[in-house]
Amino acid sequence: MLERVPTGIAGLDELIEGGFPINTVNLVSAPTGGGKTIFAIEYIYNGVRNYGDPGVFITIEEGYESIRRAMNAFGKDTRRYEEDGKLFILDMTELRKEMGIYESDKDGLTFDALKDALTGILKYTKAKRFALDSLVGIGLSYESPTRLREEIFRFSCFLREMNLTSLLTTESVEGTPGITRYGIEQFISDSLIVLGLEEMNGELVRTIRVRKMRFTGHDRGKHPFLITSGGIEISPHEKIFNP
Amino acid sequence: MLERVPTGIAGLDELIEGGFPINTVNLVSAPTGGGKTIFAIEYIYNGVRNYGDPGVFITIEEGYESIRRAMNAFGKDTRRYEEDGKLFILDMTELRKEMGIYESDKDGLTFDALKDALTGILKYTKAKRFALDSLVGIGLSYESPTRLREEIFRFSCFLREMNLTSLLTTESVEGTPGITRYGIEQFISDSLIVLGLEEMNGELVRTIRVRKMRFTGHDRGKHPFLITSGGIEISPHEKIFNP
Amino acid sequence: MLERVPTGIAGLDELIEGGFPINTVNLVSAPTGGGKTIFAIEYIYNGVRNYGDPGVFITIEEGYESIRRAMNAFGKDTRRYEEDGKLFILDMTELRKEMGIYESDKDGLTFDALKDALTGILKYTKAKRFALDSLVGIGLSYESPTRLREEIFRFSCFLREMNLTSLLTTESVEGTPGITRYGIEQFISDSLIVLGLEEMNGELVRTIRVRKMRFTGHDRGKHPFLITSGGIEISPHEKIFNP
């Protein structure tokens, strides 16, 4: 039996036999406004609060204040866990602004910078969960999808070696048929969860589907979900049928 | 509770829980003739007139006279507010013509030029609202979407630091499936409002949909709107159902 | 109230509240055989004959003789107005052949050449209308759509400064979904009129739709039109419904 790391996201764990298999690298893709940041926030926050798992959240899209604001907006009190040394919100947006992307005279923000930062944090805490929002912010530093694929491959190996159960977010681009921005992220990760915004009767409905999960069975239906004042609420027993 | 900056656009604020969350960067995309300039004009003008918020409007597509003409055509008397130092219409088309786009011997009009101009204005006024029409005029100066993405990312950070609640416009290109010209703008901004022109019974109908709004719930339907002699009029209780 | 420049094209002016707003740059796109040259011809010819507006027609696709032949084929007697110094048909095809397109040792036919020619003509006449057939012939001289966009932007500013009410033609390419060849022309111009050739019951039917018109309301339906021996005849009260 595989050990599981429950996400604590309402309705999700029962779709994936209890949680992410331990030590895996999990991917969530979503379009603009699809809910990937709150998804990542909940994964880390629930880990600390409900399961006592120390967690690291690295943001390279929004700053620390914005993430804190979002956590608080969903009724999640972060201060206490940060002070206890259980929750680490690492804001790499400043570094990103400074390092920029590949240019002749700059290194750009790379996975190596991420590894360095993470290694530093892991020295004085025993984090079990890790979230990165988002892969794309780093992917920009690489000139080709091929090169990026190799880097994600190595970074994923690193995360497993660090004994982390990880969640990475990526974008799906409206108007393109792929399910991830680069069309490669999903082949490296151990799982893929696809969030969508689909038009139904004139409304955009939020949907979630587990597309892949290595080593384990999983539900393969498409389910609606809501983002309420308490966060994500998945309806695991409701399904969406596309015509 | 998040503080809100009402747009004052007829019918819009009730779709987004009262207005844009303060200090956010908001994006509006529209096809040719879709109404993005009038949208930006109203956001700034309503701010000055109805809420007493000083505002800056930077145009890099049409000159000062054209914007003034448009404001007046919609019954908006700008002179008074300009004289009061509450409304700033900054015409950067001349600069754009002069600087051009990236060429070996020229710098092109960049976000850095915009920051400089904005910093100057903010020294002697306390603008709370900012509108830029359009992102694309500046985006042309960057060679790759990747590079542009980083620049928009930095510019957005700058706008938040300046304590502005901002509105940026971008284009959607007819005949391409994406919802923004570069396919990246929407991932950087805190919200995305999509304006459309859709064929219904042989007519082109104007539509609006809130596609994304960070930190807050929002209506997810697609609504019709009109541009009348008074400006934009959204019907928040009417919905459009695509077959 | 905006001053209007009537096109005099049968059925069109009532769709656009009387004509083009004065001093604007207007764009017409059409596929092969869609009628863009006759459209431009009528705009200039009607101006001279019906409204006494001196006009300049620059052709870079067909030579002077071909345009004359076409005007005469539609019963338009140009000689008289040319002799009166009211109508200028400027044939730049020779220049185009000579200058060619961008090559290491050549300048190509550019908007700068057009400006020079136009400035020369405007010294000894007071043209109010201007037509260029077509943008594409010049666009070929530019290496990228981005560069071209900037040039059209500048050329449009120039035309407004010259107090001309202008009509530019561009192509839509069969088999591609866009509505203009470069996907950018329509964002620079003040209006966009789309001519089409649509299959209905085995026939190709000519259609016209006003897609955009800055500063003013306009009809948004798609209307059929004919090209008869007298020229363009739009049916403003008939509409075409695509299934």
Add this chain to the structure above:
Amino acid sequence: MLERVPTGIAGLDELIEGGFPINTVNLVSAPTGGGKTIFAIEYIYNGVRNYGDPGVFITIEEGYESIRRAMNAFGKDTRRYEEDGKLFILDMTELRKEMGIYESDKDGLTFDALKDALTGILKYTKAKRFALDSLVGIGLSYESPTRLREEIFRFSCFLREMNLTSLLTTESVEGTPGITRYGIEQFISDSLIVLGLEEMNGELVRTIRVRKMRFTGHDRGKHPFLITSGGIEISPHEKIFNP
């Protein structure tokens, strides 16, 4: 009234008000096996036999023998007219093989070579008709569609100056939505006739449609045609309706 050059192709002239307008450049596009070579053959052969118009046929796809074989297969006796100096079949395939396409040390077969050859022939004959099969064989020598467009533009001007009524063939590529290989040929020519092979009830049916004809009205329906032992037979009163 425009002077006409009848094609003599069974059923075609009544679709185009009697024939091609004199001194025009006409384009025929077809997919593989669509009938463009026989179309060009008939145009030249009918001219010589039925209307006494001397004609030049340049082939750069198939050799002289192959064209002769095709003409004879359709019951057209060429020898007599060739001996009379009325019909010129110019085989440039050898030159094409020799000159090749653009390479650092070679010039490639270009429109300039074609002009030279044509000028030579026109010195000792008074050809009124000209056919080139096909544009694509020459188009290969040009690196970009833009460059090619300029060359076709110039070549078309040359043909008109030579007082020829010309027919050029081009390819439409199966599986691509465009109606010509390069998407530009049709904008230069004075007319465009599209040949198709469409699946109807499991059969490939041959179709013809006049898509564009400058200076003149024309039928706009899609008609079936056959290639029989006598050549092309169009049914001008039958139409094809696509669902």
Add this chain to the structure above:
Amino acid sequence: MLERVPTGIAGLDELIEGGFPINTVNLVSAPTGGGKTIFAIEYIYNGVRNYGDPGVFITIEEGYESIRRAMNAFGKDTRRYEEDGKLFILDMTELRKEMGIYESDKDGLTFDALKDALTGILKYTKAKRFALDSLVGIGLSYESPTRLREEIFRFSCFLREMNLTSLLTTESVEGTPGITRYGIEQFISDSLIVLGLEEMNGELVRTIRVRKMRFTGHDRGKHPFLITSGGIEISPHEKIFNP
């Protein structure tokens, strides 16, 4: 009357008025698993056995043993004809491995190599039929479709000069709309036969359609075929109707 070279493939010759016209270059395209190798094998083998035509089969995809194995699997005894000097199976896979594709220090396997090999064989035999499986293996050596097109053009001229009636195979790529890999092969050849694998009621059904045949009429329906233990069996009187 054109002299014919019967293929001897069950059901095919009656679709093409008795066989390929003599001295022509014929093309067969098929997707993965579509049957192009067995098609080429039968053309050569039937020629030797049924019509006494010496034949050359060049493989650059599979080795000699693999082709022999395939021939034997379909009950075709090759040894006898090879010993009689009537059948030549030329295995150029070794040469291909050795020469590779275009690289700075290598020539790659080119049509010139093929011509050399073929010229050698033709010195001591009087082959009438030639098959190449496949064009693509050679096409890889050329940097652009344009360059390749010229080479195929020249190679086809060479084959006709050698008085061969030839069959070349090419690939159609699943998931792309074209009917040949490069979109150019079919314009050079004298005929095109398209093999397909189409889904009907959950099964993949093999289909064949003659798409083009110069100098001659041909059936234009789409017919099912089987590959049985005896080889290809076409049903010329059955047709497939796509909805």
Add this chain to the structure above:
Amino acid sequence: MLERVPTGIAGLDELIEGGFPINTVNLVSAPTGGGKTIFAIEYIYNGVRNYGDPGVFITIEEGYESIRRAMNAFGKDTRRYEEDGKLFILDMTELRKEMGIYESDKDGLTFDALKDALTGILKYTKAKRFALDSLVGIGLSYESPTRLREEIFRFSCFLREMNLTSLLTTESVEGTPGITRYGIEQFISDSLIVLGLEEMNGELVRTIRVRKMRFTGHDRGKHPFLITSGGIEISPHEKIFNP
């Protein structure tokens, strides 16, 4: 009669007349989460356990531990066979991390490295089966599909010479119409089996279809399959009909 190598995968062998023809190179493509790794695992494991065929499994996507974990999760006890020298799981992920992809100062992980490793193993064991998971991990090292095609071609020749019956896996990319990542792998291999994940009534259903198998007949229907705790279970008598 061709000698067969049974896959031992439940339900598969009866679709392909008993197994893969001996000494062939077989390809399996699947989308993310489609089951290609477990497919390859079963092929090798069943060979050892049920048929006594020594086998080599090379992974370049997941490490040795991950493959072992997966094998054990499906109730396959590998240790015994590994100790007996019958089963070789070769983990090349470390080498991949070290060698990286093509960069000016690195060689990248190439097929040559694979050949070296395989040649080494084959010296002291008599493996009959070989599986590589996946081709893509190596394909990344090549700059163009053309170059890659040649390398796969050569590697396939090598595998046949080594008397191995091989299984290679590749990816199909969601949102693109092709059936393999590079669109070329399937033309080199002797067979192609396509695994899918298709939406039916809101569920993702696993499907399998044999698309190609050289030298032999094969079922051409699309069948559902499950991945249970025991591994892959195909329903050879059930078919899926796409509308």
